[in-house]
Amino acid sequence: MGDSDESTLTRLGMDRPHPARVYDYFLGGKDNFAVDRQAAEHLLEAFPGFRTAAMSNRMWMHRAARYVAEQGVTQFLDIGTGIPTSPNLHEVVQETVPAAHVVYADNDPIVLSHSRALMTSRPEGRTAYLDADVTDPQSIMGSDEVKDLLDLSQPVALSLVGVFHYLPDALKPYDLVKELVEPLASGSYLIFSHCTPDFAPDLWEQAIQVYKADGGDAQVRSKEEVTRFFDGLELVAPGVSAPFRWHPDDETEALVAKRTFTDISCSLWVGVARKP
Numbered sequence: 001m002g003d004s005d006e007s008t009l010t011r012l013g014m015d016r017p018h019p020a021r022v023y024d025y026f027l028g029g030k031d032n033f034a035v036d037r038q039a040a041e042h043l044l045e046a047f048p049g050f051r052t053a054a055m056s057n058r059m060w061m062h063r064a065a066r067y068v069a070e071q072g073v074t075q076f077l078d079i080g081t082g083i084p085t086s087p088n089l090h091e092v093v094q095e096t097v098p099a100a101h102v103v104y105a106d107n108d109p110i111v112l113s114h115s116r117a118l119m120t121s122r123p124e125g126r127t128a129y130l131d132a133d134v135t136d137p138q139s140i141m142g143s144d145e146v147k148d149l150l151d152l153s154q155p156v157a158l159s160l161v162g163v164f165h166y167l168p169d170a171l172k173p174y175d176l177v178k179e180l181v182e183p184l185a186s187g188s189y190l191i192f193s194h195c196t197p198d199f200a201p202d203l204w205e206q207a208i209q210v211y212k213a214d215g216g217d218a219q220v221r222s223k224e225e226v227t228r229f230f231d232g233l234e235l236v237a238p239g240v241s242a243p244f245r246w247h248p249d250d251e252t253e254a255l256v257a258k259r260t261f262t263d264i265s266c267s268l269w270v271g272v273a274r275k276p
Contacts, residue, residue: 016215019166020108024083026054031083031110039214046207047200049265054162056266057193058085059252060243061161062092064191064272067236067247068157069096073189075156076102077146079134079180080163083111089159090127098124101149105130105140134163135171137179155187155275164229165195168219177229186275192229193243193270195220199263226269233273240271 017039021032025040032040043050065076074097078089081104090102104127106112112131128145140146150156158180167173181190197204197220204220211218227240238245244252244261255261 017211018108018110019163019216020080020082020106020111022216023054023162024085026051027058027085029083029085035215039211039216042210042214043207046210047203047267049200049267050207052260052265053195053267056243056252056255056261057162057268057270060193060246060268060270061089061159061191062087063247063249063252064270065089065092065157065159066096067272068189068191069093069100071189073097073155073157073187074100075150075154076100076159077105077140077150077156078102078159078161079105079132079140080160081106081111082162083108090125094122094125098122100125102127103130103145103149104128105132105134105145107131107133134160134176134180135167137176141180141183152183152185154185155189156184157189157191158184159191161191161193162195164192165220166216166218168217174228174231178232181233181275184275188275190230190233190271190273190275192226192272193268194226194229196222196226196267196269198222198269199267204267220267221269223269226271230271230273233275236272236274240269242266243268243270246270246272 017036021036022040025032025037076089076093090100093100112129126149128149130140130143130145132140132143164173208218208220223240242263243266244256
């Protein structure tokens with residue numbers, strides 16, 4: 001392989017697994033590379049529940065986004081959006097609020113190319129796609145896309161779904177959430193989910209080591225640690241909970257009855273909170 005080929009792989013992020021593409025693989029998608037599939041299979045060997053966790057996380061995101069839209073919020077900022085898998089966040093919220101504005105942000109060029117090609121807003125609403133990293137909040141909040149589509153003097157729903165377990169403490173994740181929430185108006189919401197080792201600590205310790213060995217980085221957190229991300233905000237009942245216990249619908253309850261969704265297989269803490 002020549003230098004130009006290697007630089008292309010690096011530019012496209014194909015030289016190491018990317019969270020969005022690994023997540024896509026767990027959801028049964030096709031938009032991933034060999035390096036992502038290899039990492040995903042290694043993770044499944046260490047913790048077989050990853051596919052179930054991904055499914056429960058996405059189903060919960062739909063319910064959480066719908067809930068916030070039903071509270072009258074018409075603006076959404078989805079950071080770490082992942083590869084489009086219909087229904088996407090804007091499709092969910094525009095069913096309730098057709099004129100909703102949604103800004104998507106991700107740091108994977110593959111995600112952005114698919115987003116621009118596949119995600120089209122209803123005529124009444126608007127969507128935009130931003131190439132940015134959650135570790136640089138100012139580049140997101142100061143972007144033209146956010147300035148054009150979101151009125152920060154009015155409530156905004158900030159979606160950070162399945163993102164922060166990829167940020168170790170060295171990156172100061174709690175400070176990052178505060179920087180993203182701080183400019184938002186009263187009445188805004190935080191939609192947040194995070195993997196946890198609480199129900200299967202030995203399996204998760206092994207899974208994290210496997211992921212790091214494949215070139216990724218991650219840090220799962222306890223319920224207490226996840227709850228800290230909501231400091232200063234008012235949690236919506238039932239508070240920080242397993243995804244399948246947060247306002248479950250019929251489909252979710254059916255999967256719980258089948259024992260598909262369990263604390264161990266999902267291994268997530270989720271929550272929605274309002275900024276006072």
